[in-house]
Amino acid sequence: MNKKTPLFKIMAYTFLSLFAIMNIIPIFWMIVNSFKEEQEYAANPFSFPATLHFSNYTKAWEIANMNIYFLNSLLITFVSLVVTVLLGSLAAYFLARFTFKLRGFTYALFLLGMLVPIHATLIPIFLIMQKMSLIDTYLSLILPYTAFHLSLTVFILEGFMRGFPKDLEESGIMDGAGVFRIFWSIILPITRPAMATVVILNFIYNWNEYLFALVLITSNSLKTLPLGLANFVGVETASYTLQMSALTIALVPILIFYLLLQKQLVTGMTAGAVKG
């Protein structure tokens, strides 16, 4: 492309580096201090730790109930994800490959969900869950997570499935396969790339969700990671280094997840953002 003058390069790199430093420093600072003793941190929040106190981590893990929160988050994230993707891909298939009277309306209805802020539904959902005695159960989170992510799931998968050639299903019909057989054995396998995006997005959204958990979960043994962490930091105000260890424990897996799958995650989130 165009020639880049040295001056331009210097300015560009300065700007990019400043931005990167702003993004890294808070996290780096937290991780470094998570290895210190409380007094050491208080004395100098900018030094490197004299010795690495891994005991902070074992302590934080226990006091903060991290194992419980991790398990709850994993379970709720995973179940919601499976249900969303299963129901969403089925709905997307019929919307993409079939013609029926209410097709356009149904599709528009699903898209509407991307415009609705969950706050407009929070109070009724809370009261419905209460009436059904579902408050403080896994189901009370799995249902909203599924419902609210169906929109994006249907949207992405429908767009992808619609692009398939029309005669794709014909061989299946020749072999006498039914609709659901064709869906399962022909459509789903070739939807894999879009499916990967949808799965990763759903994972991130469910894993990070806070508001529903805050309203619908009360007992400690059912709290998810964001809720448990917020709670822990609110209560455990005595030791900052312990807080930092707990946060680092929660942060590292998601950072690894991001670094491994960043390409798909970035495409997915941009698609979700732009079309949502």
Next chain:
Amino acid sequence: MHTLKQNKLAIFIGLFPALVIYLGIAIIPIGISLYYSVMDWNGIGKMTFIGLDNYSRILTDDTFWLSVQNNVVIMLTGLVGQLPLGLIMAMLLNKGLKGSGFFRTVGFMPVVISSVMVSLIWGMIYNTEYGMLNSMLAFFGLESWQQNWLGDMKWSMLSISVAYIWQNCGLYMVIFLAALQNIPDEVNEAAELDGATGFRRTLHITIPMLRSTIMVAVVYSISNSFRVFDLIQVLTGGGPAHQTEVMTLYMYNSAFMNLRYGYGSAVSILILLFSLIVITIVNRLGREKDA
């Protein structure tokens, strides 16, 4: 083929489960919210119809207008802080400089971290006694600049805005980067032949080419600003003295702290209305320029 495509029973079975969950939990509750919003109700006792009383009470409450004002601050923070910064980053990353991949990876990182985690990290930065910001000021001998970043009325909203920019800037960066990479090379080459280089090309060729993406980003950023909750609830809880409260927090407090479900529902309907109105206006403005 014909029979298969018209298989009504199959279509019904395929769409029904998704529709039931989706309508039941994401759509119908909006109607229920609307219904509750004209009721006086504490969630347990008798529900009394009071017409638009909740609305008129909300609209005369100073705290509510304070929260609207803060929503405007958050909205402007997104529009003035996140979008231009994201655009500049995207343009620099699009130059094909060495190390662009690294800067993109780091730039997008905060978007993936949960809002709660972002709040907790920034809570530590702003901590009065040992926080990174005050310690750093002390380190440079600027003790007089130290502040109670989250507890001081003057600073709290600014502190939240900075954390908000940090959290979402990367999202707009990758949105714009994707759009930039879709601009065909010929456009840039033609511009160069015409003698449009550097800043002039950016202003007259690149930005107009990105117009539709910029519009989408603006609308997205606005609707996001109305949804902000986690960041502020965890960071300040809306304090000090409601100085950082936003509409979603006002709703949460009305309904779940003060058990006024009718009142809270009316707030949630107002949030929906306000965001729809602002987005419609922006869409109109965007279209008028086209004509």
